[in-house]
Amino acid sequence: MMVTAKMKLSLKLMLGMGIVVGFFSLLAFIWNVAETRHSSQKELLEKARVITSGLVATRRVIAENQDKINYDSQGHFEFKHLNPAVVGRQVAKYFNQTTDYRLKQTRLKYRNPENAPDSVEKEMLKILEANPGKIELYRT
Numbered sequence: 119m120m121v122t123a124k125m126k127l128s129l130k131l132m133l134g135m136g137i138v139v140g141f142f143s144l145l146a147f148i149w150n151v152a153e154t155r156h157s158s159q160k161e162l163l164e165k166a167r168v169i170t171s172g173l174v175a176t177r178r179v180i181a182e183n184q185d186k187i188n189y190d191s192q193g194h195f196e197f198k199h200l201n202p203a204v205v206g207r208q209v210a211k212y213f214n215q216t217t218d219y220r221l222k223q224t225r226l227k228y229r230n231p232e233n234a235p236d237s238v239e240k241e242m243l244k245i246l247e248a249n250p251g252k253i254e255l256y257r258t
Contacts, residue, residue: 159258166256173221176209177202
């Protein structure tokens with residue numbers, strides 16, 4: 119009879135310890151998943167900022183050099199169709215073909231139908247338009 123009481127106590131103790139260990143293991147797993155997600159989002163945001171900076175810099179160089187691009191050495195104007203929008207589209211085309219990321223130039227008042235914003239882009243552009251001090255906006 120005494121052996122059974124000891125076994126019941128051992129079983130209860132082991133079951134209790136198992137529940138405690140299981141609870142803390144689950145808590146650690148949930149914490150790890152949350153931290154991994156946070157780190158991934160932070161990394162993606164940094165990559166997006168770097169990619170954006172590169173595209174903006176490319177467009178700026180093209181904009182600042184329009185006279186060099188469109189005038190020959192004798193001063194004759196000949197538009198070469200290498201303005202910032204065209205170059206941005208070409209860069210996006212090659213970038214999109216070679217990476218898993220997507221670049222797209224868009225705005226609320228677009229001239230080229232290819233630049234038309236989708237519903238999410240339209241919503242975010244309106245938020246940016248309403249908040250001129252906001253320098254970036256992102257969503258997951």
